[in-house]
Amino acid sequence: MNDRETAVAGRPAPPAPSPGGEGGLRAERVGRLAGGRLVVDGVTLAPRPGETVGLLGPNGSGKSTLLRLLSGVLAPSAGVVVLDGRPLGRTARRTVARRVAVVEQHANTSTDLRVRDVVALGRIPHRRPWTPVSAADGAAVAAALEATGLTGMADRSWHTLSGGERQRAQIARALAQEPGELLLDEPTNHLDIQYQLDLMELVVGLPVTTVIAMHDLNLAAMYCDRLLVLRGGRAVAEGTPREVLTPALIGEVYGVRAEVAQGPGHPVIRFLRQAPARPGGAR
Amino acid sequence: MTGARLALLSCAGLAVLAVSVAVAVTIGPADITTSEVARSTLARLGYGESPLSVLREGIVWNLRMPRALLAAVCGAGLALCGAVMQSLLRNPLADPFVLGVSSGASTGAVVVIVLGWGAGAVSLSAGAFVGAVLSFGLVVLLSHTLGATMDRVVLSGVAAMQLFSALTSFIVLTSADAETTRGVLFWLLGSLAGAQWSDVVLCALVLAAVLAVCLAHTGTLDAFAFGEEAAAHLGVRVARARLLLLTATALLTAAMVSVAGAIGFVGLVLPHITRLLTGSGHARLLPVTALAGAVFLVWVDTAARTLLDPQEIPVGVVTSLIGVPAFIVVLYRVRRAS
Numbered sequence: 001m002n003d004r005e006t007a008v009a010g011r012p013a014p015p016a017p018s019p020g021g022e023g024g025l026r027a028e029r030v031g032r033l034a035g036g037r038l039v040v041d042g043v044t045l046a047p048r049p050g051e052t053v054g055l056l057g058p059n060g061s062g063k064s065t066l067l068r069l070l071s072g073v074l075a076p077s078a079g080v081v082v083l084d085g086r087p088l089g090r091t092a093r094r095t096v097a098r099r100v101a102v103v104e105q106h107a108n109t110s111t112d113l114r115v116r117d118v119v120a121l122g123r124i125p126h127r128r129p130w131t132p133v134s135a136a137d138g139a140a141v142a143a144a145l146e147a148t149g150l151t152g153m154a155d156r157s158w159h160t161l162s163g164g165e166r167q168r169a170q171i172a173r174a175l176a177q178e179p180g181e182l183l184l185d186e187p188t189n190h191l192d193i194q195y196q197l198d199l200m201e202l203v204v205g206l207p208v209t210t211v212i213a214m215h216d217l218n219l220a221a222m223y224c225d226r227l228l229v230l231r232g233g234r235a236v237a238e239g240t241p242r243e244v245l246t247p248a249l250i251g252e253v254y255g256v257r258a259e260v261a262q263g264p265g266h267p268v269i270r271f272l273r274q275a276p277a278r279p280g281g282a283r
Numbered sequence: 284m285t286g287a288r289l290a291l292l293s294c295a296g297l298a299v300l301a302v303s304v305a306v307a308v309t310i311g312p313a314d315i316t317t318s319e320v321a322r323s324t325l326a327r328l329g330y331g332e333s334p335l336s337v338l339r340e341g342i343v344w345n346l347r348m349p350r351a352l353l354a355a356v357c358g359a360g361l362a363l364c365g366a367v368m369q370s371l372l373r374n375p376l377a378d379p380f381v382l383g384v385s386s387g388a389s390t391g392a393v394v395v396i397v398l399g400w401g402a403g404a405v406s407l408s409a410g411a412f413v414g415a416v417l418s419f420g421l422v423v424l425l426s427h428t429l430g431a432t433m434d435r436v437v438l439s440g441v442a443a444m445q446l447f448s449a450l451t452s453f454i455v456l457t458s459a460d461a462e463t464t465r466g467v468l469f470w471l472l473g474s475l476a477g478a479q480w481s482d483v484v485l486c487a488l489v490l491a492a493v494l495a496v497c498l499a500h501t502g503t504l505d506a507f508a509f510g511e512e513a514a515a516h517l518g519v520r521v522a523r524a525r526l527l528l529l530t531a532t533a534l535l536t537a538a539m540v541s542v543a544g545a546i547g548f549v550g551l552v553l554p555h556i557t558r559l560l561t562g563s564g565h566a567r568l569l570p571v572t573a574l575a576g577a578v579f580l581v582w583v584d585t586a587a588r589t590l591l592d593p594q595e596i597p598v599g600v601v602t603s604l605i606g607v608p609a610f611i612v613v614l615y616r617v618r619r620a621s
Binding site for chain 1: 373617
């Protein structure tokens with residue numbers, strides 16, 4: 001039963017960052033072995049409260065694995081992930097779920113659920129067995145629907161939603177968890193550009209610390225406060241979009257040529273056709 | 284749906300179930316009226332005199348009543364098992380019979396009988412439990428190595444069902460004292476004939492315990508809607524929850540199979556019908572589907588024992604006749620949705 005876990009873990013502490021940066025969710029030199037290979041290798045990530053951190057890197061660079069380490073569904077082979085100074089592996093799953101919410105890349109269900117039901121799933125870590133839905137649960141669901149602009153579709157069936165609406169519903173579910181940290185794995189994949197921009201506006205406007213794995217460098221440049229670039233499981237660059245997104249780094253990490261212009265408040269990346277001298281890209 | 288509506292629906296379900304049992308008890312070769320049953324019941328509770336002769340008292344209280352109640356308990360249990368398995372395995376076709384759990388339980392019970400271990404329903408249930416767990420383990424292992432898609436889980440279940448049905452038939456047919464063992468038909472198709480009060484009590488106790496465990500985990504079951512990783516993100520300890528709840532369903536299946544054989548498709552059909560009424564939330568679905576399963580099996584068994592009077596059809600034949608078309612409908616709807 002979950003009672004014991006909660007009794008041990010107690011009430012989740014507020015995400016108050018102490019001077020040493022002890023609060024919140026941090027990965028310290030985490031590594032993860034899969035099939036004899038290090039898919040994440042010595043990565044440190046310590047988002048500051050309220051900021052949006054973009055995880056960049058080509059396919060297989062370890063973005064998703066790093067997110068799964070941060071959410072605690074994978075245990076690190078090396079290093080440690082801590083939540084408010086306590087290793088995630090020694091924190092009850094329910095306690096973690098009340099602090100850290102995750103939006104996966106694909107969400108699929110064969111169950112017939114309304115949007116309201118999907119969002120209400122976010123209240124599971126807050127509820128106890130044998131108790132009916134509380135007023136706080138109802139209020140959190142209503143607030144999450146409102147924040148994501150889904151109030152009008154609350155009674156629609158999940159199966160009738162478009163891809164963008166499904167992602168919104170998943171984000172609403174995550175908000176209903178009332179998390180301090182939100183982890184998103186390529187949430188704008190396969191969405192029309194309008195939905196991509198809508199979704200990013202929504203995400204960066206949320207009052208939570210966000211770590212978001214992304215493919216699109218321009219979206220990352222527009223919306224993230226800070227970027228962490230992975231290649232082969234290692235962190236190769238970290239900093240503001242302006243510091244990180246340089247033609248040299250893009251060439252090194254993605255093997256493509258690009259020009260970077262300093263746009264209004266954020267860099268703008270323009271990709272170039274392959275130069276004949278470098279077939280197949282760098283390395 | 285609010286708690287009040289759930290309470291209303293549950294009370295209505297219980298009332299329908301009570302009436303169903305009372306009416307089912309009056310149906311049969313010996314004519315007995317509902318009012319006679321009601322007065323006899325009151326007499327048993329210490330109010331007034333029973334209007335029935337000793338013979339008829341015997342028919343009601345030793346034959347028909349335990350049988351109707353066992354049908355109710357088994358129907359509730361099978362529907363509950365189906366609903367829980369469908370959610371945990373994220374497979375709309377999951378059911379103790381389809382996945383071979385019931386067949387494994389049959390084999391386990393038959394082995395206990397042939398080896399002469401222990402006596403009575405409890406040792407039979409223990410053997411059935413071992414068989415159910417073995418079969419379930421085989422299906423989970425097989426489908427896991429095959430990739431655990433919906434089709435492969437069902438195919439693995441079919442393989443397990445065939446294997447354990449063959450083993451059961453072999454053991455029953457070759458055992459030295461086939462007279463004392465119940466027939467092959469009983470174990471493969473299920474039957475509620477010969478229901479005893481001790482069977483009812485055993486199954487009701489196991490049902491109550493498993494229902495309590497499941498109702499304590501309705502949030503956990505809800506959390507599995509988007510898969511195991513999503514459930515973990517919602518604070519569920521997935522491996523532990525899956526082990527606990529699947530073991531509970533195997534235990535309940537074993538208890539039912541040991542007294543009534545492998546009755547098929549109740550667990551497949553009833554949860555789907557109930558969801559139309561309650562939605563997918565397990566706090567509502569589980570109690571209502573259990574009540575619906577109870578009412579369903581009381582009537583199906585009444586039909587099975589009276590339709591071809593004086594011959595009796597094994598109840599599993601009737602549930603299969605209803606269940607297989609439903610299986611096809613579910614399959615068709617899943618195909619269309621994906």
